[in-house]
Amino acid sequence: MKYLKFFLIGILFGIIMTKSEIISWFRIQEMFRFHSFHMYGIIGSAVILGMVQIFFIKKIKFKNFKGKIIEFKNKKLGKYNNLFGGIIFGLGWALTGACPGPMYILVGNGYYIFGVVILSAILGAFTYGALKDKLPH
Amino acid sequence: MSIVDIISKPWPWYVAGPMISFVMFLLLWFGKSFGISSSLRNVCSIAGAGKYYKYFDFNWKKEIWNIIFIAGAIIGGYIASSFFQNLDPLELSNNTIDDLSQLGIVFSGELVPNEIFNIHSLATLKGFLIIVIGGFFVGFGARWAGGCTSGHAISGLSNFQLPSLIAVVGFFIGGLVMTHLIFPLIF
Helix, strand or coil, X not given: CCCHHXXXXXXXXXXXXXXXXXXXXXXXXXXXXXXXXXXXXXXXXXXXXXXXXXXXXXXXXXXXXXXXXXXXXXXXXXCCHHHHHHHHHHHHHHHHCCCHHHHHHHHHCCCCCHHHHHHHHHHHHHHHHHHHHHCCC | CCHHXXXXXXXXXXXXXXXXXXXXXHHHHCCCCCCCCHHHHHHHHHCCHHHCCHHHCCCHHHHHHHHXXXXXXXXXXXXXXXXXXXXXXXXXXXXHHHHHHHCCCCCCCCCCCCCCCCXXXXXXXXXXXXXXXXXXXXXXXXXXXXXXXXXXXXXXXXXXXXXXXXXXXXXXXXXXXXXXXXXXXXX
């Protein structure tokens, strides 16, 4: 039961991503060609509201459902990995038209071939883990 | 118009963006942070990769909520496409339709180009490149960068994280190079 809430939030997320067509390969192409405001509007409004939200969570020391103050972990700054990893991610994002969330949600939409994309992404994550010490960060 | 009809129409950005922000809030409220690509690492760890590489050697049971969340997202995709199906074709911009047709990619009105994303195209060089190498890049790149669109672009930028801004700039450099420089060579 502890996990039911995450399952339900996931369902909501899957419906949002499908109905707003973020999971569409064509929408991602449209974004990288600057032909529509749709994707920028989604990311932009999510980020702006996210900033407001986090500002207030910190300011009023908003507590989570267990009564603990919500804390935010800082992301680690690397000299190379954020940029180079980001570029490789971007190359793959344009090819598959899907970042990790949409890959899963497309399978739910009946595009089962994205199961192969997911397996390839897992293999990519595995390869990163195996090479981690040899890569610049 | 019934409520189902209203939900079934494509959602505009000003509905989707705030709702994604709300999903992030729910996860924060339940003591978690919004980020999806960490699931790729978790799967490797569950499969036992921790025995071989330190990166996967952690208590994955603590992160199992992430896999449950994704299971929900898959069901969400099923629900949206089965019960709130939009019968009209995707309203893609004409400029994109023209650009893609010059590359020989037909816009069918569906979510993805079916002539690329099918099991038979896996056996072709182009299909393999897009499906397998593309997927590999997403997984490898997201983990090297320390997050993907959810963890860096949404959660990270919302919290003014410089590493996230750098990663997002990287996402767009990669995406623009692929779309404008490499696509004409592949297609």
